[in-house]
Amino acid sequence: MTLAEKVYVLLRRDIVSGALPGGQPLRLEPLRQRYGAGFSPLREALNRLQAERLVVQAPLRGFSVAPISRAEMWDAIETRITIEVEALRRAIARGDDGWEARIVGAFHALSRQSARMGPRDQPGGEIHQALEARHRAFHRALIDACGSPRLLDYAERLHAETERYRLPVLAGDGAGAARDVPGEHRALMEAALARGANQAAALLAAHYRRTGAALEAQFADSPAPAKPETA
Amino acid sequence: MTLAEKVYVLLRRDIVSGALPGGQPLRLEPLRQRYGAGFSPLREALNRLQAERLVVQAPLRGFSVAPISRAEMWDAIETRITIEVEALRRAIARGDDGWEARIVGAFHALSRQSARMGPRDQPGGEIHQALEARHRAFHRALIDACGSPRLLDYAERLHAETERYRLPVLAGDGAGAARDVPGEHRALMEAALARGANQAAALLAAHYRRTGAALEAQFADSPAPAKPETA
DNA sequence: TAAACCGTGATTTTCGAAAATCTGATTGCG
DNA sequence: CGCAATCAGATTTTCGAAAATCACGGTTTA
Structure with missing residues (x-):
């Protein structure tokens, strides 16, 4: 290298x-x-x-x-949804037993590491980094069989772009407020394995949009989103 | 610079x-x-x-x-369709009068330059380069109002990738065999202006797939597509 | 006073030489 | 004779100095 x-x-x-x-x-x-x-x-x-x-x-x-902003975050998220939904549909149409097996395996590994996370694990710590790696591996496994190197490439880049908004927020505490992320992952996996393309696509989009909504808080103060009125 | x-x-x-x-x-x-x-x-x-x-x-x-191949060409084309169809849908949903005006203008300029092309114009010549620029501008105008810098970025890159397969073929003669490309452009423009998202999307996808089919000939000989048998 | 002009220092950008690595052929050995 | 080791030439990669450009503050001038 x-x-x-x-x-x-x-x-x-x-x-x-x-x-x-x-x-x-x-x-x-x-x-x-x-x-x-x-x-x-x-x-x-x-x-x-x-x-x-x-x-x-x-x-x-x-x-x-590259500067960050609410608009950039949402553009990255929505573009990611466009790319990954298409890739997921193709994977569901083309995936074989090996694809299914890798999804199940990745989900299992993710669940194990998720359970291993205590409330006192640092966002940068070893345990958490392994969790992130398995989270990424799970989402990658879902679309791995799509057959398009370009879609996988773009998905990888948009993953990196969106992580810029998620990772720093994890340092704060009230991040995943009232949200069952493992449940969302399980529903996504089951829809994919059942070859329910429309449902899997909807679940994936909702999954990312919910994350985006939770990350909006970090922009609450200075870079205003709506139209300026007085100032 | x-x-x-x-x-x-x-x-x-x-x-x-x-x-x-x-x-x-x-x-x-x-x-x-x-x-x-x-x-x-x-x-x-x-x-x-x-x-x-x-x-x-x-x-x-x-x-x-980067090497070229039939598989790479189709991946670039299909990914381009994924990106541009999404961008076109958003543009149709969001575009204002200015968007419509720019499409009409770009189409007009493209038609004029298309008429200017004689059968004896070199593919690398000034007339032809201007045609390519206006062709690109027309397709860009269609999606310009999509509001997503990333979709426009990806569209631009995939345009470059697919042009690698189209431009060299233009040197040969029987390229646009029995194909009404200006008519396809007009239909696309009219569907977009009429805000017919589904129809415009279908026309755009067909437009690019037809181009891909016409470009398959260049792979006819050496890099075989199917399974090898004897040799 | 305000605006334009010009140094000065910091920073980016570019260059070509030096170091590191690969390729291919040759030699030596079993 | 086959195969591993070795060497020379070609090529990539890296480095730090030199050139080019920018930012900024002070000075001059109208």
Whole structure:
């Protein structure tokens, strides 16, 4: 693995996790020290991330982390729904026994790790990171049999974009208020295994929209959503 | 505009037009002479193109133009249909008078340039390039009011990917055999203006699938689609 | 006073050399 | 004779310096 690729992975993780918050300028000298790489691999990684909408570049004024906003969050979520619903429909139409088995397996692993999470586990901790990995693996397993490398690619990118809004919020406490996420996952799995395309699609869309609604709180204060009146 | 960005635009054009054919290794020293740039801007451009699926990188073995194949072509086309149909539905739901006006205008400009094309115009010539630009502008105008920067982004990328299969074929003669492309465009425009979402979606999908079918001929010989039998 | 002009320092961008790695052919050995 | 090890040339990747550009504060001028 080349150094440029390592830096790409690290930078991506730091942006998605929120360690590098939206809008933050990415000056090259500090990045050089942080990631122990020269200008070339750094700039290569930044250019790749720019193509993924995680970084923006202002010519001759450098890079910065792509800003976040309510509108951007919803666009990422709704686009993700468009992509993943289509992929899910195709997977339901094409998936074989192996596809079903991997869904069941991924759901089981997710449930186990979910049970392992205590209320005192850090959002960045090892237990939680494993949970995130299995959550991602479950959603990926659902659409894995869709047969389209591009849909899977876009799904992966939109996953990263939406995680930028979810992961930092987990630090707060009242995140999953009155919501049965494992139940949603189970219903989704059962609809997929029963080949109920319409129902699975509706469940998947509702799942992501509910997450989005729960994440709206973080925008409650400054970047106003509605029309300005007095100020 | 930085040098890296210029190189990106040039490289992209050369790949989409087929001047750099699929699979061709992109050695850095020749690229350096061809585009008059050092390693850094070249590699930055290549990294961006890699994220757009126009270039592939083998670590420590350099870059090459993303290979083309029947399967890749259809994946690009079907993904494009998924994206643009969704964007078109949203545009039809949201578009205002300005959206309608831009569609009518783009269609008019496209028709004019289409009439201007004689049978002796080169595929790379100025007249034909203007036609391509207006064709692209028309399809873009249809979905411009969708309100989603990501859908428009993906549509743009998939447009580039599919053009890789269409542009080189235009050099041959029997391309648009027995096909009324302007008529398809007109029907599409009329369905969009009439806010017939389902019909417009069907017309758009058929439009792209028909193009794909016409482009299948180029794979007739060597990269076989079905199972190999004797050889 | 306000606006335009110009240094100065910081930052990005680009360059070409140096280091690291791969490819292919040759040699040596069992 | 076959196969592993080795070497030379080609290529990619990385580095840090040099060039280009920007931001900003001070100065001059109308």
